[in-house]
Amino acid sequence: MNRSFGALFTICLWFAGCAELAYQYMNDPSRDSWQKPEEVIEKLAIKPGVRVADLGAGGGYFTWYLAGAVGQEGTVYAVEINETGLSMIKKEMQSRGITNVVPIHADPSNPKLPEPVDLVFSCDAYHHIENRVTYFRSLGRYLKPDGRVAILDFHPHGFVSGLLGHGTAKEEVRREMESAGYLLSADFDLIDGQHFQIFSRKDS
Numbered sequence: 728m729n730r731s732f733g734a735l736f737t738i739c740l741w742f743a744g745c746a747e748l749a750y751q752y753m754n755d756p757s758r759d760s761w762q763k764p765e766e767v768i769e770k771l772a773i774k775p776g777v778r779v780a781d782l783g784a785g786g787g788y789f790t791w792y793l794a795g796a797v798g799q800e801g802t803v804y805a806v807e808i809n810e811t812g813l814s815m816i817k818k819e820m821q822s823r824g825i826t827n828v829v830p831i832h833a834d835p836s837n838p839k840l841p842e843p844v845d846l847v848f849s850c851d852a853y854h855h856i857e858n859r860v861t862y863f864r865s866l867g868r869y870l871k872p873d874g875r876v877a878i879l880d881f882h883p884h885g886f887v888s889g890l891l892g893h894g895t896a897k898e899e900v901r902r903e904m905e906s907a908g909y910l911l912s913a914d915f916d917l918i919d920g921q922h923f924q925i926f927s928r929k930d931s
């Protein structure tokens with residue numbers, strides 16, 4: 728799947744009310760060639776046994792990579808507000824026999840995590856979240872003291888990301904996260920068309 732065409736096609740499916748098809752498209756293996764999920768996971772340096780939240784997990788594209796990284800002793804909370812995404816994740820857990828993923832039906836303003844996590848990872852969901860400074864400030868209660876927040880999102884350039892608002896400027900993410908109580912700890916130039924930044928708590 729070409730990145731720009733894929734994003735446009737997914738947005739069309741979404742607005743046409745075809746959430747399941749949109750998620751299937753997001754999960755298409757052809758996405759791997761530009762999304763580079765294995766390299767993303769490597770940069771996250773996840774230790775086996777830790778707790779990770781996949782914030783805005785969608786149909787689980789990154790959830791399964793995260794589940795592999797945390798291992799059997801770890802847990803991935805697949806945090807989603809959309810029922811269709813959550814039921815796709817549940818079905819996939821059954822068919823793959825995955826036991827270290829816990830789907831969470833979140834509220835738009837609250838991830839409803841059952842315990843503090845070591846890492847909150849979010850791909851292409853940041854621009855969907857409303858009142859982000861307030862959201863991420865209160866997310867602090869779900870993060871361990873040395874916990875990190877990794878944000879991957881589209882640069883707001885071009886027709887799809889710019890005009891349709893399907894992205895956030897890297898500097899905007901950084902400014903908002905700093906206002907919410909975080910400091911930039913890593914900034915990777917890994918994926919064409921997307922920025923990838925990791926933040927730690929200011930009070931850690």
Ligand SMILES: C[S@@+](CC[C@H](N)C(=O)[O-])C[C@H]1O[C@@H](n2cnc3c(N)ncnc32)[C@H](O)[C@@H]1O
Nearest residue numbers: 753783784785788807808809835850851852855
């Ligand atoms: C573009 S999809 C990305 C899905 C997945 N992360 C991926 O990379 O394939 C964004 C997802 O974020 C979810 N979302 C939006 N706002 C959210 C919120 N406040 N909390 C949790 N999920 C949210 C949407 O329902 C949607 O499934």
